[in-house]
Amino acid sequence: MTDAAIANPLRDPKETFRRYTIFGVCAVFLLVIGKDIIIDETDWARMGTLAEMVKTALFFVPEWSFFPQTVGPLLETLLIALWGTILAVTVSVPIAYLAARNITPFPVLTYPLGRGLIILSRSTHEIIFALIYVSALGLGPLPGILALATRSLGFLAKTTAEAIENADPGPIEAIEATGANRLMVFCFGVIPQIFPIFVGNVIFQMDINIRRASILGLVGGGGIGLMFAEVMQNLYYGRAGMIVVGITAMVVVGEFISNRVRQRLI
Amino acid sequence: MKENVSLAFDSYRSDEMRGGLWKFVGLLIFIAFAFWSIDVLKIPIERVLGMFGRLGTMISERLLPPEMAFAAEDRVVDSIIETIEMSILGAVIGTIITMPLAWFAAWNVTPSRAILYPLARAIIVVTRGMPTLMWAMVLVAIFGFGPFAGMLALVKATIGFAGKLMAEQVEAIDMRRVEAIRATGANELDVLFYGVIPQVWANWVGIIIYNWDAQLRNSTILGFVGAGGMGLYLREQISIIEYQTAMAIIVVIIVMVVLSETASHFLRHRLY
Numbered sequence: 001m002t003d004a005a006i007a008n009p010l011r012d013p014k015e016t017f018r019r020y021t022i023f024g025v026c027a028v029f030l031l032v033i034g035k036d037i038i039i040d041e042t043d044w045a046r047m048g049t050l051a052e053m054v055k056t057a058l059f060f061v062p063e064w065s066f067f068p069q070t071v072g073p074l075l076e077t078l079l080i081a082l083w084g085t086i087l088a089v090t091v092s093v094p095i096a097y098l099a100a101r102n103i104t105p106f107p108v109l110t111y112p113l114g115r116g117l118i119i120l121s122r123s124t125h126e127i128i129f130a131l132i133y134v135s136a137l138g139l140g141p142l143p144g145i146l147a148l149a150t151r152s153l154g155f156l157a158k159t160t161a162e163a164i165e166n167a168d169p170g171p172i173e174a175i176e177a178t179g180a181n182r183l184m185v186f187c188f189g190v191i192p193q194i195f196p197i198f199v200g201n202v203i204f205q206m207d208i209n210i211r212r213a214s215i216l217g218l219v220g221g222g223g224i225g226l227m228f229a230e231v232m233q234n235l236y237y238g239r240a241g242m243i244v245v246g247i248t249a250m251v252v253v254g255e256f257i258s259n260r261v262r263q264r265l266i
Numbered sequence: 267m268k269e270n271v272s273l274a275f276d277s278y279r280s281d282e283m284r285g286g287l288w289k290f291v292g293l294l295i296f297i298a299f300a301f302w303s304i305d306v307l308k309i310p311i312e313r314v315l316g317m318f319g320r321l322g323t324m325i326s327e328r329l330l331p332p333e334m335a336f337a338a339e340d341r342v343v344d345s346i347i348e349t350i351e352m353s354i355l356g357a358v359i360g361t362i363i364t365m366p367l368a369w370f371a372a373w374n375v376t377p378s379r380a381i382l383y384p385l386a387r388a389i390i391v392v393t394r395g396m397p398t399l400m401w402a403m404v405l406v407a408i409f410g411f412g413p414f415a416g417m418l419a420l421v422k423a424t425i426g427f428a429g430k431l432m433a434e435q436v437e438a439i440d441m442r443r444v445e446a447i448r449a450t451g452a453n454e455l456d457v458l459f460y461g462v463i464p465q466v467w468a469n470w471v472g473i474i475i476y477n478w479d480a481q482l483r484n485s486t487i488l489g490f491v492g493a494g495g496m497g498l499y500l501r502e503q504i505s506i507i508e509y510q511t512a513m514a515i516i517v518v519i520i521v522m523v524v525l526s527e528t529a530s531h532f533l534r535h536r537l538y
Contacts, residue, residue, distance in 0.1 A: 030358060033351040041348065041494065042414040056408045079303050123523035125487045127399070128516055131504055136324035137317060141307040215399045218491070222307065225400075232403055244400055251395035 056237075062245045063238030070224065070246045077223035078250070080141050080216065081209040084148025089202055092153040096160035103164060103186060114161070121154025126212045130221040144221030148212055152205045159201045163194040200262045207251075207258035214247045332513035342499055346518065348413055349495035353485040356417045357478040360424025365470075367425065368432035374441060375462055377454045390433065394426035398484055402493040413494025420481045420488075428477040432470055439465040472534045479530040486519045 047053060098104055099114025129150045133143030172189035180188070217225020224247060231239045304311070336342060370376050370386035402419035409415045439462060447461040489497025496515060503512035 030355070033355050037348070037351055037355050037413045037417055037494075042412050043410055047410050053408055060404055060407075076307060079307055083303060083307075119524060120520070123483070123520050123527065124516070125483065125519070127487045127490060128500075128519070131500075131512075132324070132329065133321070135328075135504070135509065136321045137313060140309070142309050142314065142317075145307075211395075211397060215397045218399060218403075228400055228403075232407070237407065240400075240404065244396060244404070247397060247400070248392055248395035251397075252391055255395070 059237035060241040060244075061238060062241040063236075064242065066239045066242045067246065070227065070243055073217075073224040073227045074246055074250055076141065077213045077217075077225075077247075078210065080144045080221075080223050081148065081206065081213040083145045084213065085152060085202065085206045085209050087145065087149035088151075088153040088156055088205065091149065092156035092160060095153060095157040096164060097186065099157055100161040100164035102167075102169075103182075103190065105182070114157070118154045118158045118161075121150055121152075122158065124151070126151040126216065127219055130216050130219045134220040139220040139222070141222030144213065144216040144223060147216060147221055148209050151212065152209055156198075156201055156205055160194060160198055163197045164190055167193045196265055200265050203258050203261055203265075207254050210254045211251050214251070328509045329513045331510065332517050333510040334514050334517070336503075336511040337514040337518045342496065342515070345489065345496040345499055346522070349485050349489070349497075350482065350522075352413045352416050352488070352494055353420060353478065353482040356420025356485070357424055357474070357481045359417070360421040360481075361428060361474050361477065363421065364425050364428045364432060367429050368436055369458055369462065371429065371433040372436035374437055374439070375444060375457065386429075386433075390426060390429035392426075393422050394430060396422070396426070398423045399487065399491060402488050403491045406492045411492040411494075416485060416488040416493035416495060419493055420485060423481060423484055424477055427480055428473055431473045431477075432466070435466045435469045435473070436462060475530045475533050479526050482526045483523050486522065 095114050095117055097114075098110040099118055101107070101111060104111045104114065126147050129147035130143055133146045137143045137146075167190055171193065172185060175185050175189040213223050213225075215225045217223045217227065218229050220226070224243060228240060228243045231243065303309075337346075367386045367389060370378075370382040371390055373379070373383065376383040376386075398419050401422050402416060405415035405418050409418070443465065444457055444461040447457050452460065485495050487497045487500070489495040489499070490501050492498065496518070500512055500515045500519075503509075503515065
C-alpha cells in the first residue's frame with residue numbers, strides 16, 4: 001500500500017494549497033515590514049562597525065559604586081507604586097459598582113459610563129497619563145502617583161466587575177429578602193464573595209505598578225526614572241547600567257513576593 | 267450555667283475589644299505611614315488641595331478639543347504605520363526566540379535541568395523585570411535613533427511577557443502523552459514536536475496574539491526616547507506646548523489600542 005492510497009485528510013491538496021498560501025502571504029508581509037524597518041528606516045552607516053557597537057554596549061557595564069545613591073530613589077519609586085495602588089483601589093470600587101451589569105444602578109446610563117472609564121484607563125499608557133498630570137501639576141511624585149492610579153484602576157475595576165457579575169446570586173437574594181437596601185446588599189451580599197479575588201488582584205497590580213513607577217520619572221513623574229534620565233543625558237552610562245540592575249532586582253523581588261502571597265491566598 | 271454565659275459574654279466582649287484595638291492600631295500605623303510618605307516624597311500639600319481645579323482647567327482649556335488634522339499629516343501617518351510595523355516585527359522575532367526558551371524553562375520537559383533550565387528562567391525573569399522604556403533608551407544609545415532599536419526593545423519585552431506564559435502552558439501539559447512518546451525511544455526533539463507542541467499549540471497561538479496586542483501598546487510610546495514610531499511626535503508636540511495636537515496623537519493611540527484589543531479578542535475566540 002503506497003502513501004497515495006491512504007486518504008489522509010491532512011494531505012488534502014486543497015487544504016495544503018490554502019495553508020501554503022496563507023503561509024506565503026504572511027512571509028511576504030513580514031519581509032516587506034522587515035525591509036522597511038531594518039533597511040530603509042535604520043541608519044546603518046551611523047551605527048558603525050560591530051566592534052564600535054560592542055564598545056558602546058560595554059559602557060553600560062554597571063558601576064557598582066553608584067549603588068548607595070540609587071537606594072533613595074528606589075525607595076521613592078516603591079512608595080509611588082504603593083500610593084498609586086492605594087488610590088486606585090479606592091477609586092476602582094465605585095467604578096466596578098457602575099460597570100457590573102447585575103448591580104449597576106441605572107443600566108442605560110451608568111453601565112456604559114463605567115465600561116468607558118475602564119477602557120480609557122486600560123488602553124492608555126502610564127507615560128501618557130503622567131505627561132498630562134505633569135503638565136497640569138508640575139514635576140514630582142504627585143503626578144506620578146496620580147498617573148499610576150489612573151492607569152491601574154481600569155484593571156482593578158474590570159476584574160472586580162467581572163467577579164461581581166460571576167458572584168453567586170443565592171446570598172444576594174437572601175439578603176434582599178430581609179428587606180435590605182442596595183448598599184446593604186452590596187456590602188453584605190457581594191463584597192464578602194469577591195473579597196479574596198479582589199485582594200489577589202490588588203497585590204498583582206501592586207507588583208505591576210512597581211515596574212510602571214520606575215519609568216514615570218522619564219517624563220518628570222518622580223522616582224528612579226528621573227535619576228535614570230539625568231544620568232543618560234550626562235552620558236554616565238555605567239551609572240545607567242547600575243540603575244537598570246537595581247530596578248530589575250526590585251521588580252523581580254516584588255514579583256516573587258506577590259506570587260507567594262497570592263498562592264497562599266488562593 | 268449563668269456563670270458560663272457571663273464568662274462567654276466576657277470573652278466575646280474582650281475579643282471584640284481586642285479586634286477594635288487592632289483596627290485602631292492599624293489605622294494609626296496607616297496614618298503615620300501616610301505622613302511619612304508625604305514627607306519622603308516631598309508632596310506639596312497646598313498643591314494637592316487645588317489639584318482638581320487645575321486639572322479641570324488644563325483638560326478643558328488646553329487639551330480639548332484635540333486637533334485631529336495633525337494626525338492626518340503625512341509624517342504622522344507614516345509614523346503610525348511605522349509603529350504598527352515595529353510592533354509586528356518585534357512580536358514575531360521575539361516569539362521565534364521565546365518558543366525554544368519556553369521549552370527550556372519548563373521544568374517537566376526541559377532538555378537539561380542543570381544548565382538550560384536555570385539559564386532560560388534567568389533570561390525570562392530578567393527581561394520581565396527590566397523596564398522596556400529604559401531598555402529602549404540603552405538600545406538607542408547603542409544602535410542610534412530609529413525603529414531598529416525600538417524593535418529590539420519589543421523583542422526583549424516579548425521574551426519577558428510571552429516567555430513566562432508559554433512556559434506555564436508547557437508545565438501544565440499531560441505528561442502521559444510525553445511518556446508514551448519517550449517509550450518509543452524518541453529523542454528530546456521528537457518529544458518536543460510530537461508530545462509537547464501538539465498539546466500547547468492552541469494556547470500558544472492565543473498567547474502570541476495577546477503578546478502582539480501588548481507590544482502594540484508598548485510601541486506607541488517607544489518613540490518618546492527616539493526608538494521609532496508615533497511617540498516621537500507626542501514628545502515633540504508636548505515639548506513645544508502644543509497640547510491639542512499632542513492630544514490628537516493620544517486619541518489615535520487609544521483608538522489603535524482599542525482596535526487591536528478587539529481584533530486580538532476576536533482572533534483568539536475564533537481560533538479556539
